[in-house]
Amino acid sequence: MRGPGSVRRLGSHAPEVATPRMTARILAVFYAFGGTAGLLALLGAAAHSGRSVAIAALAATALLGAGVIGRWGPCWPRAAFHVPVAAATAMIGSAAALAPDPLTAFAIGSIISFVAVDAFFFFRPGPALAHLVIALVGVSGVLVLRGDVPLFTTLALVAVVVALGTVTRDLAWRASSASRDPLTGLANxxxxxxxxxxxxxxxxxxxxxxxxxxxxxxxxxxxxxxxxxxxxxxxxxxxxxxxxxxxxxxxxxxxxxxxxxxxxxxxxxxxxxxxxxxxxxxxxxxxxxxxxxxxxxxxxxxxxxxxxxxxxxxxxxxxxxxxxxxxxxxGDQLAADLTAALAAGRIGVAFQPVVELAGNRVIGVEALARWDHPERGAVPPAEFVALAEQHGLIATLGRQVLRTGLQQLTALRAANGVQLALGVNVSVRELADPGYPHRMAAVLAEFDWPAAHVVVEVTETQLESDVAVVRQNLETLTRIGHVVAADDFGTGYSSLSRLDVLPVQHLKLDTSFIASITTAPRRAQLVASIVALADNLGLGLLAEGVETREQDAELRRLGVHFGQGWFYGRPMPADELAGWLAARWVDGAVSIPR
Missing domain, CATH: 3.30.70.270 (Reverse transcriptase/Diguanylate cyclase domain)
Structure with a gap:
């Protein structure tokens, strides 16, 4: 779960009120007028020297920057505008330090007022205030260190710039309020x-x-x-x-x-x-x-x-x-491409090891679908699985992953004699088909694969389905020997009250529990309670998303039965899995070094 500040929401803090296009246009104008003001101040100076040449170069740089910002600025991300605003401060401070006389230095230093307006119009209050403080400290410090600009004149400039910043902030807040819904605080x-x-x-x-x-x-x-x-x-x-x-x-x-x-x-x-x-x-x-x-x-x-x-x-x-x-x-074209890939058998499978923590050995793998698109490359599983659900392809996808996984693991078993359990993710749409258990049994018979070594993984929210055939199919799968696991356990809101009657034998603890298990004591206590609950109900408990040695040690201490995650092994193709298993073969089992 993410906090409310994660989502872009117009709330109690003034947001950035200018779009990148508007920001670029305003900043380009300020850069152009700032460069022009620098040249005019220089022309009015009493004498010209090498310093004047340097100031002229800075003014020319500002004018060039105006062109660059105006041309490409609308395509920049918002955060990129911190750079030209900070650069403006640096150029103004440098030019004020190089000015040949105090009047020119003060005139150039007054351009810092543009930075105050920019900062509070473009950015949120915190970053805007930081820009203003840095600009005022830098430029006023330069003027004071010169020794020829009176202190109170410098302080007067600071007062004017602070006033400009304050007024701009108020105007920006009023402008942002026009884009905010007063009831919910969301954008209107x-x-x-x-x-x-x-x-x-x-x-x-x-x-x-x-x-x-x-x-x-x-x-x-x-x-x-x-x-x-x-x-x-x-x-x-x-x-x-x-x-x-x-x-x-x-x-x-x-x-x-x-x-x-x-x-x-x-x-x-x-x-x-x-x-x-x-x-x-x-x-x-x-x-x-x-x-x-x-x-x-x-x-x-x-x-x-x-x-x-x-x-x-x-x-x-x-x-x-x-x-x-x-x-x-x-998504129509991508769905057509997925249909063609399924028809041609081009959906691959990666296997991620599952470890028994007490015995320190690999007992199975989870089959994960992979799709390499000829033009797009690797398509994220979340994308093409959702696409398959939307376009009625999920049953075909599930069947292909199951067959490919069994075919490759059967060859692996013949080569090294290791009988691993295979975990497969099953959609509720597959389970809603009355013929699903029969087809599953037929595929297992084809590969002479024991039902007890296939774990049917169904998400916790899918287990809440009120479709009678779904529950009936799960009970049938359990009766013929399959293990049913509640995947992503802990993310639902009502299955806990029905856990004693749901047809599951394993719980797969969601990765969100594991991520903070070593840093949040209450999260560790919660996992300990789930361990006790699973033990009392005779359920196996598997922790997903284990990534560090510290997480592994904490899970062992809490009594979690099984682990899965990059700490033990990343998803890998069958040929790589064979080498990975061979490297860990000890006394007739695949062991994981502590």
């Missing part, structure tokens, strides 16, 4: 449009995906009519706070109007964004939410993107509400 429609334009430019420049979503609270009018507008306001605030706490850094959440929210997810493709939005809406089981998601297509305007998201929202409403729909024009 205007703020959302500004953020969308900025992220579209960044996505085009970096060649990264960007997805947008519209989320509408179902039957919200009933809340206002039945319980009053104050109750409706409380719902809006609660929803916005929960979503903000869950969103990744860089995401933009806005109140688009009334009971409608808008969300920007940079770096996520349409299918992955759809899965993320479905996760968010699941955080409010008592509130129905209809959602429309669309992925940006290169060359598309922001209006076109939002029209497609709006069309997807109406599809969700027309098909019964309280669901999410994807307008995935951008």
């Amino acid at each position: 429609r205007r703020g959302f449009d500004d953020a969308l334009q900025e992220l579209l430019v960044a996505a085009e420049r970096r060649g990264e995906p960007l997805s947008a979503a519209l989320l509408d609270l179902d039957h919200f009018k009933r809340i206002n009519d039945t319980d009053g507008h104050e109750a409706g306001d409380r719902v809006l605030v609660r929803v916005s706070e929960v979503w903000c706490a869950q969103l990744a850094p860089g995401a933009v959440l806005a109140r688009h109007g009334g009971d409608e929210f808008a969300l920007l997810l940079p770096g996520l493709t349409g299918p992955v964004a759809l899965a993320e939005v479905e996760r968010l809406t699941g955080l409010h089981p008592g509130i129905g939410v209809s959602c429309g998601v669309a992925q940006h297509i290169p060359g598309e305007t922001k209006a076109q993107l939002m029209r497609r998201a709006d069309a997807a929202l109406y599809v969700a409403k027309d098909t019964g509400r309280n669901r999410c729909a994807l307008d995935d024009a951008a």
Whole structure:
């Protein structure tokens, strides 16, 4: 879980109010006028010398910088503008130190007022104040050290610049308030449009995906009519706070109007964004939410993107509400490529070892799907698995991963005699097919693979499915000998109360528990409680995401049964796995050195 400050939200602190395009334009103008002011001050100087030549060079550099910023600045990330603002301070201080007389030095030093305006207009209060302090200390220090500029004259300049900074900060705050929803503290429609334009430019420049979503609270009018507008306001605030706490850094959440929210997810493709939005809406089981998601297509305007998201929202409403729909024009070609890859058997499998901590030996591997696209290269699993779910390819993908994993491990078993357990991730859509256990048994019979050495991994939230056939299939798999594991355990919200009746034999503790187990005492205590719970219920407990020796030692101390993660072994292809196992073969078993 991430804190509310992670997501881009207009709250109690003044945000950056200028977009990169506006920032570049303003900064270019200031650089141009600053360079011009430096040349004019120099022309009015009493004498010319080598110092004058150096000042002229600095002024010319400022003018050149104006051209560079004006031309390429709109494409820069916001953080990049700290560099030209700091450079302006350095140039002004240098020119003031080189000035041939005190009047010219003071005139050049007064250009520092541009830095005060820039800093508070472009940046948040903390960085802006840092720029202002550095500029004032630097330039006033230069003027004082010269010895020919009166101290009180320098202090007068400092007072004027501080006043300019204060006024600019107030104006920037007022401007930002026009982009903020007063009830939730989120961006309003205007703020959302500004953020969308900025992220579209960044996505085009970096060649990264960007997805947008519209989320509408179902039957919200009933809340206002039945319980009053104050109750409706409380719902809006609660929803916005929960979503903000869950969103990744860089995401933009806005109140688009009334009971409608808008969300920007940079770096996520349409299918992955759809899965993320479905996760968010699941955080409010008592509130129905209809959602429309669309992925940006290169060359598309922001209006076109939002029209497609709006069309997807109406599809969700027309098909019964309280669901999410994807307008995935951008993913159609990738889905076609995935279909072709599945048909040609081009989906690979990587194996990550699973270690029994007490015995210090490898007992199995988890099969992880891998796809190398001929043009894009390696496609992230989260992306193509979500794509497979969206386009009805998940059963084919799961079947291919299972067959490939069994085929390669069977060859490995024939070569070294090691019988490893194979963990496979199974989608709820596969489990919703009544024939799934029969097909699984047929594949195992083909490779003479014992059912007890196949671990069916189902996410905790999928275990909560109310579909009767899903539960029946899980019970059938357990009855014929398979091990069923609750994957990502600890991320759901209701399965704990049903853990005693769920058809599972193992719990796979989510990586979020392990990341801070050595630094957060309460997290370690929580894991200890889960260990006791698993022991009392006769369940195996596996910790995912173990990356350090310290985490391994703590898990052993707490009594966790199994471990998986890069500390023991990274996902690897079958040929590499064979060598990895051979290197650790000790007395008839694969041992892990402590």
